[in-house]
Amino acid sequence: MIATGGIGVFDSGIGGLTVFKALRRALPASERLIYLGDTARVPYGTKSDETVVRYALEGAAFLGRHGIKALVVACNTMSAVAVPALTRAHPFPIVGVIGPGAEVACHVTRSRVIGVIGTAATIKSQAYTRAIACHLPDARVTGRACPLFVPLAEEGWVDNDVARLVAREYLGDLRGGGLDTLVLGCTHYPLLKQVIGEAVGDGVTLVDSAEATAAVVRDRLRERGLLAPEGGGTAGRGADAGPPGDGDHFFVTDSSERFREVGSRFLGAPVARLELIDIAE
Numbered sequence: 001m002i003a004t005g006g007i008g009v010f011d012s013g014i015g016g017l018t019v020f021k022a023l024r025r026a027l028p029a030s031e032r033l034i035y036l037g038d039t040a041r042v043p044y045g046t047k048s049d050e051t052v053v054r055y056a057l058e059g060a061a062f063l064g065r066h067g068i069k070a071l072v073v074a075c076n077t078m079s080a081v082a083v084p085a086l087t088r089a090h091p092f093p094i095v096g097v098i099g100p101g102a103e104v105a106c107h108v109t110r111s112r113v114i115g116v117i118g119t120a121a122t123i124k125s126q127a128y129t130r131a132i133a134c135h136l137p138d139a140r141v142t143g144r145a146c147p148l149f150v151p152l153a154e155e156g157w158v159d160n161d162v163a164r165l166v167a168r169e170y171l172g173d174l175r176g177g178g179l180d181t182l183v184l185g186c187t188h189y190p191l192l193k194q195v196i197g198e199a200v201g202d203g204v205t206l207v208d209s210a211e212a213t214a215a216v217v218r219d220r221l222r223e224r225g226l227l228a229p230e231g232g233g234t235a236g237r238g239a240d241a242g243p244p245g246d247g248d249h250f251f252v253t254d255s256s257e258r259f260r261e262v263g264s265r266f267l268g269a270p271v272a273r274l275e276l277i278d279i280a281e
């Protein structure tokens with residue numbers, strides 16, 4: 001058991017580290033992040049809603065047992081289908097990535113023609129389309145599943161001919177037609193920003209749901225008086241707290257070595273304090 005009072009960050013695997021990174025930038029250094037990557041059961045994006053909800057409840061229960069004060073659902077697929085069930089099951093605030101990403105897209109677009117890319121489950125759920133309609137009922141939303149971007153990002157093939165070809169194949173026909181905003185609705189896609197941007201053309205703004213979510217989490221915690229103060233010595237770490245990020249903890253359900261290797265690429269820093277767990281423990 002780790003010290004209570006941290007923020008849970010839950011993803012199906014490694015990709016949620018893009019959200020972790022954005023949170024780390026947006027939150028006070030003294031805030032502790034407890035990351036869970038369900039690497040044994042990833043991908044969630046090809047699974048049925050029922051299975052994703054079940055996995056989501058199991059993972060959130062694990063984090064709940066570690067005394068988290070809030071939960072960030074970093075995975076777009078889980079955010080798309082499981083947030084209502086998670087909210088019913090837990091008393092702590094729960095923030096998914098769909099609402100924040102959709103809201104930023106609505107602020108950014110001028111043409112009101114918005115693209116959303118994500119896993120098959122995220123696109124099928126139409127969760128982004130519904131969230132966008134709350135702000136801009138007359139927006140035209142085109143969803144596109146881009147499953148191959150996930151293994152490309154994990155392989156580190158983010159800026160080569162293969163990545164460019166795949167991006168052109170998925171997205172080339174979105175050029176023209178007035179589209180001016182594209183939501184990167186999957187944890188892995190920010191790593192492919194460059195090739196995705198090239199495929200859709202210069203005039204299209206890419207919205208990173210991870211960045212948008214981090215800002216919402218900070219505001220939500222502050223409103224509820226749950227945000228750790230700036231500077232060290234809070235959130236149960238004591239006055240002798242180490243440098244920023246020292247209290248962070250990573251849990252995975254399979255192969256911590258792969259998580260360490262690929263994760264450090266996603267984070268741009270080594271993954272410290274990593275533990276392999278049984279989610280039911």
Ligand code: DGL
Binds near residue numbers: 042078118122
């Ligand atoms: N984390 C997932 C998402 O953002 C991508 C990987 C998966 O399919 O589990 O939708």
